[in-house]
Amino acid sequence: MTPHLRRLESESIHIIREAVAGAERPVMLYSLGKDSCVMLHLARKAFYPSKPPFPLLHVDTRWKFREMYMFREWMAKQSGMQLLLHINPEAIAKNINPFDHGATLHTTITKTEGLKQALDEHRFDIVFGGARRDEEKSRAKERIFSFRTSKHRWDPKNQRPELWNVYNTRKRSGESIRVFPLSNWTELDIWQYIYQQDIPVVPLYFAKPRPVIRRDGLIVVIDDDRMPILPSESIEQMTVRFRSLGCYPLTGAIESEATSVPEIILELLHANQSERQGRAIDSEASASMEIKKQEGYF
Numbered sequence: 514m515t516p517h518l519r520r521l522e523s524e525s526i527h528i529i530r531e532a533v534a535g536a537e538r539p540v541m542l543y544s545l546g547k548d549s550c551v552m553l554h555l556a557r558k559a560f561y562p563s564k565p566p567f568p569l570l571h572v573d574t575r576w577k578f579r580e581m582y583m584f585r586e587w588m589a590k591q592s593g594m595q596l597l598l599h600i601n602p603e604a605i606a607k608n609i610n611p612f613d614h615g616a617t618l619h620t621t622i623t624k625t626e627g628l629k630q631a632l633d634e635h636r637f638d639i640v641f642g643g644a645r646r647d648e649e650k651s652r653a654k655e656r657i658f659s660f661r662t663s664k665h666r667w668d669p670k671n672q673r674p675e676l677w678n679v680y681n682t683r684k685r686s687g688e689s690i691r692v693f694p695l696s697n698w699t700e701l702d703i704w705q706y707i708y709q710q711d712i713p714v715v716p717l718y719f720a721k722p723r724p725v726i727r728r729d730g731l732i733v734v735i736d737d738d739r740m741p742i743l744p745s746e747s748i749e750q751m752t753v754r755f756r757s758l759g760c761y762p763l764t765g766a767i768e769s770e771a772t773s774v775p776e777i778i779l780e781l782l783h784a785n786q787s788e789r790q791g792r793a794i795d796s797e798a799s800a801s802m803e804i805k806k807q808e809g810y811f
């Protein structure tokens with residue numbers, strides 16, 4: 514492993530251990546993406562030969578790719594860790610979906626409110642997430658230990674100082690902390706670490722011919738028969754892959770020939786667009802991510 518990746522790995526393991534040492538009920542969010550895979554790998558290293566002393570939590574929107582659901586079940590068995598699933602009952606009762614309700618309402622109900630329900634139900638006080646500062650500008654200014662109120666709100670102007678590698682884990686009554694062990698990693702670091710540590714990821718990251726339509730500037734892969742095809746649209750076969758994974762109707766693929774991790778790394782070295790260029794929820798307003806985070810989104 515390169516000295517740079519060894520330093521990032523050491524820092525992340527230190528963060529995970531520090532957070533658990535100050536936690537009463539820790540949990541790790543597991544969203545099935547590449548960052549979740551790396552974070553889980555680091556957690557298993559941090560406590561090896563024991564299992565990490567916390568469960569995994571997946572807040573399910575019911576609109577992930579089928580390959581993501583299959584990977585989730587495989588990874589839960591392979592890790593031997595408890596996997597908690599939560600779906601917002603309101604989303605089921607009202608059949609909230611991206612087509613009839615739009616990206617913002619769908620995300621608010623299924624992800625933000627679903628997450629807050631799960632955290633309240635289990636009374637988790639330390640919540641690990643795989644967000645990185647290089648992903649998006651509001652994430653760039655978030656601390657590694659990000660304090661949230663009893664209502665899960667984030668106030669970027671009311672956070673604790675972080676000096677060198679000293680973290681303050683003391684919470685006021687009702688507060689919780691979102692902890693980001695991968696804050697200082699980049700997308701390229703993640704893929705180089707996946708390659709060097711041989712970490713399994715969802716096959717959707719690798720290019721292959723897939724059925725797609727072009728909608729609202731996105732290349733949308735048709736994953737099941739819930740996808741309505743408009744009269745002006747036609748289904749094409751394109752060789753595509755994903756740089757970021759979310760709900761399939763809201764996540765755009767990119768044209769690519771990268772079918773292996775080394776080819777993805779080579780592709781990233783020449784990339785000049787953001788990793789989240791294909792996420793519809795990021796483009797609805799210039800401050801959409803920051804507003805969602807203040808309301809409790811991860």
